[in-house]
Amino acid sequence: MNFxxxxxxxxxxxxxxxxxxxxxxxxxxxLHLLGAVLDAEDGGANSSPVRPCLTARSGVEPVDYRADYVPLRFVCETKDGGSYVTDDVPGYVNPGAFGFVLAGALLAVGAGYEAELRARRAAAAPVDGKPGPTS
Incomplete structure (x- = not known):
């Protein structure tokens, strides 16, 4: 039962x-973000404005784009200096990845704490079967 x-x-x-x-x-x-970038870089007929920036936003004229990698998102920049994020990257990706990283970090801290407790228990255990000093 030691395990x-x-x-x-x-x-x-x-x-x-x-x-x-x-x-x-x-x-x-x-993969989703790079697909949007490839679609945006595809020059040819119907390539202006870039296809990922074609949305139902009326009165907004996209002129450029950028890809952000942390957090993952495809951003369309408008003529008036504003910007908006497209839905090319699924909405669950960034919070899900952050949650898994946070859980992994907390589990790693817990593993380190468990190792520390095990080391303290081993140091407090008597070596020859006799109880240690109680000073």
Missing amino acids: LLDRGPLLRGLALFSCGLALALYGWGL
């Missing part, structure tokens, strides 16, 4: 799994 007391490997494994999920989710959003 039930040692939660460190489980916490480390869950931390790695959570960070892996965050990386996969970020990669999924990055």
Whole structure:
């Protein structure tokens, strides 16, 4: 039953799994963003304004775009100096990736705390079977 007391490997494994999920989710959003960038860079007929910026916004004329990588988003810049974000990157990607990274960090801290507690228990245990000094 000693394996039930040692939660460190489980916490480390869950931390790695959570960070892996965050990386996969970020990669999924990055694929969407790069698809929008490729669509915007496609010169040819019907390429002005850039296709990802064609939305139902009336009275707004997009003139340029930029891709932000943290957080992942495709931003259209307008003629009057404003900007707006398109929905090319799914809305769940940024909060989901942040949540998985946060969970992974907390699990890693928990694994470190568990290792510290285990080291303190080992240091307080008697070596020869006799109780230690109580000063």
